[in-house]
Amino acid sequence: MVKQKPVVLSLLAWAVLWELAARYAANDMFPALSAVVQTAFELVGLQSFKNALFITARAFAIGMLLSVLVGIPVGALMGRFKPVDRILNVWVNIFISAPLTAVVPALMPILGIGEATVVATVFLFAVWVIIIDTREGMVGINRSLLEMARSLGASRWQMFTRIMLPSAMPEVMTGIRLSVVRGIKGVIIGQIVVAVVGFGALFESYLHSFEMARFWALVMIVFLLGMVMMGLIGLAERRLTRHARVR
Amino acid sequence: MNTNSSIAAVPAVNDTTSDAIIKARGITMRYPNGVTALEEVSLDIPRGELVTLLGPSGCGKTTLLKIIAGLIEPTAGEIRVNDKTVHGPGPDRAFVFQDFALMPWATVLRNVAFGLELRGVPREKREAVARHYINEVGLSGFEDKYPNELSGGMRQRAGLARALSVDADVLLMDEPFSAIDEQMRRKLQEDLLSLLRVEKKTVIFVTHSIEEAVYLSDEVVLLTRHPGKVVKTVRPGMDRNASPDEIRRDRRYLDAVDDIWSQLKQYLR
Numbered sequence: 001m002v003k004q005k006p007v008v009l010s011l012l013a014w015a016v017l018w019e020l021a022a023r024y025a026a027n028d029m030f031p032a033l034s035a036v037v038q039t040a041f042e043l044v045g046l047q048s049f050k051n052a053l054f055i056t057a058r059a060f061a062i063g064m065l066l067s068v069l070v071g072i073p074v075g076a077l078m079g080r081f082k083p084v085d086r087i088l089n090v091w092v093n094i095f096i097s098a099p100l101t102a103v104v105p106a107l108m109p110i111l112g113i114g115e116a117t118v119v120a121t122v123f124l125f126a127v128w129v130i131i132i133d134t135r136e137g138m139v140g141i142n143r144s145l146l147e148m149a150r151s152l153g154a155s156r157w158q159m160f161t162r163i164m165l166p167s168a169m170p171e172v173m174t175g176i177r178l179s180v181v182r183g184i185k186g187v188i189i190g191q192i193v194v195a196v197v198g199f200g201a202l203f204e205s206y207l208h209s210f211e212m213a214r215f216w217a218l219v220m221i222v223f224l225l226g227m228v229m230m231g232l233i234g235l236a237e238r239r240l241t242r243h244a245r246v247r
Numbered sequence: 248m249n250t251n252s253s254i255a256a257v258p259a260v261n262d263t264t265s266d267a268i269i270k271a272r273g274i275t276m277r278y279p280n281g282v283t284a285l286e287e288v289s290l291d292i293p294r295g296e297l298v299t300l301l302g303p304s305g306c307g308k309t310t311l312l313k314i315i316a317g318l319i320e321p322t323a324g325e326i327r328v329n330d331k332t333v334h335g336p337g338p339d340r341a342f343v344f345q346d347f348a349l350m351p352w353a354t355v356l357r358n359v360a361f362g363l364e365l366r367g368v369p370r371e372k373r374e375a376v377a378r379h380y381i382n383e384v385g386l387s388g389f390e391d392k393y394p395n396e397l398s399g400g401m402r403q404r405a406g407l408a409r410a411l412s413v414d415a416d417v418l419l420m421d422e423p424f425s426a427i428d429e430q431m432r433r434k435l436q437e438d439l440l441s442l443l444r445v446e447k448k449t450v451i452f453v454t455h456s457i458e459e460a461v462y463l464s465d466e467v468v469l470l471t472r473h474p475g476k477v478v479k480t481v482r483p484g485m486d487r488n489a490s491p492d493e494i495r496r497d498r499r500y501l502d503a504v505d506d507i508w509s510q511l512k513q514y515l516r
Contacts, residue, residue: 142346142348144344144345144346144348145348145350147313147318147342147344147348148342148344148348148361149361149365150318150336151316151317151318151336151340151341151342152336152341152361152362152365152413153336153337153338153362153365153366154365155365158365162364162365163350166350166352169352
């Protein structure tokens, strides 16, 4: 807890600065922090917010689930089979560094203006880092653990589920944690590009009607949700990899 | 090189080959890069004995052990266990690893029971077996600890318990005590001998320590390198039931150590 002090202080200083600057500027486009916070509390009570939250959470969850379900097997195959690695590595490295935001508008004609595009955006943003980290984990498996399991007569499936996956778990969890950040970006960017669903629609409408307090309140809520997600994932990561970290 | 090839090819000393539990015939291991790790190695391992493979690093002793384990396929030659040809790992052999090979995410109990877990033995049954061997190797009270909470010596005790719990006829031990400090290593050597008086096992033990080999073995097989070949077999012949101190002061112990050293040093340069 002591370590958190500088963080709290820094946030506090930033909040005070915002408040003072906004009051001094007295501009409708730049609401004070106190007004934004107050609006945030109103916002979460609105039916339109609840609908948007539900739609966003669903698209995010589906996209992340797909990313994990595709990312772990693909990463595992790349880590354990050289030919697969040679074929896929270049693509994974292209996509992980590519500015995917530019591709999202191109998804719309294919997947339609709706949830499918948003889910696809989440997937496109999130899956690569899971693949890369899972691959890393699979490459780094202790050889003698594999020999141990083989000498005890493990089947291929047992080898994968009881040695490889647990061995690679620290890297897999790191990949998932990093992909959550990207997935949150993906869901918001997807919705803003599509512009008629979820938080994207809300952002759009607040911006067009100059409801800046609501706009910033929503930004703040999205930031907060992201941080809560990270905290939860971090917790799960620590639980799952408590002992696997030691090699 | 003055390798005595007439000794190399013949499974010397032991005439009672009919009671050999493991027979290695003409084992050759050549890697794709042209390096020959083993050449025409033939060996008989008598049932119920502890045989050590001893030699300088690079002599292929670990490779030979892994071939016997079925973990490596030799370029040529055949391994027979109980008169059945080996095509891979089998329940008749259990391996003890130099680096222990314990799963860091599993408790001692689960690690020791892992062989039975893979065979689908119900939890209660396999844990009862595991507890028995954990007790036998002197690890009682550590069942719920994780490997990183144990010392090197204790980790290898767990590795040994895992190998014992699958009830194999043969234990294949790959430099099991080399990662453990000297005093603890002596203790483990003594404990291994007393354990083997209870558990009737055939053991093939790989080491590069002459003293360890002579102290533990009924028979020491000397290997040389480039390529790995058997040059000599020595049977120290001490009384296995004597106390550890008596064994280490036994004339035959000292003679065997000297004999092996004079053999090996001509290959070291």
